[in-house]
Amino acid sequence: MTDPRCVTICSASELEAITNGHWFYFDVQAVVQVPDASREQTIRWQRSLNDAFQDCGCTQGAVLSFLTLGAMVGGYTLYFWHESFPWSSFLFNTLAAVVLAGLLGKVVGLTGARMRIARITHEIRTHEAQRVPRRLYLFQPANADLEKKFP
Numbered sequence: 001m002t003d004p005r006c007v008t009i010c011s012a013s014e015l016e017a018i019t020n021g022h023w024f025y026f027d028v029q030a031v032v033q034v035p036d037a038s039r040e041q042t043i044r045w046q047r048s049l050n051d052a053f054q055d056c057g058c059t060q061g062a063v064l065s066f067l068t069l070g071a072m073v074g075g076y077t078l079y080f081w082h083e084s085f086p087w088s089s090f091l092f093n094t095l096a097a098v099v100l101a102g103l104l105g106k107v108v109g110l111t112g113a114r115m116r117i118a119r120i121t122h123e124i125r126t127h128e129a130q131r132v133p134r135r136l137y138l139f140q141p142a143n144a145d146l147e148k149k150f151p
Helices: 012-019 039-054 059-080 087-130 143-151
Strands: 005-007 029-030
Touching: 005 012, 012 087, 039 087, 059 087, 087 143
Parallel strands: 005 029
Antiparallel strands: none
């Protein structure tokens, strides 16, 4: 088993570069270090990103499959008491419905993860836009008069 890749994210553009065009990030471990962000906000972004990176949609697929299986068995229970119960139809339809529900749940889970990553990217981009730029002096002003002339 390989160790997860550790990726340092300092800006929204770096996060977009990592996630652009990919659906699966199972082996990515994010470390968020956005300048001027509070520690609590950075930890929240990092936890949310790592949860979204690890989300594969399996839970949603399993839940939807079990719900579909219950609905199919419940629906066919009404026909079970008839003399000619369509076993082959029941088995085929149930299997097809459960597999399709599992795939649909997988897609829903992956799409939800992508949406969470997009939301975090938007939050980081908003933080970057609201950040006050620091003054960069090429020289240290000797007195207040120079600072007024060269803001």
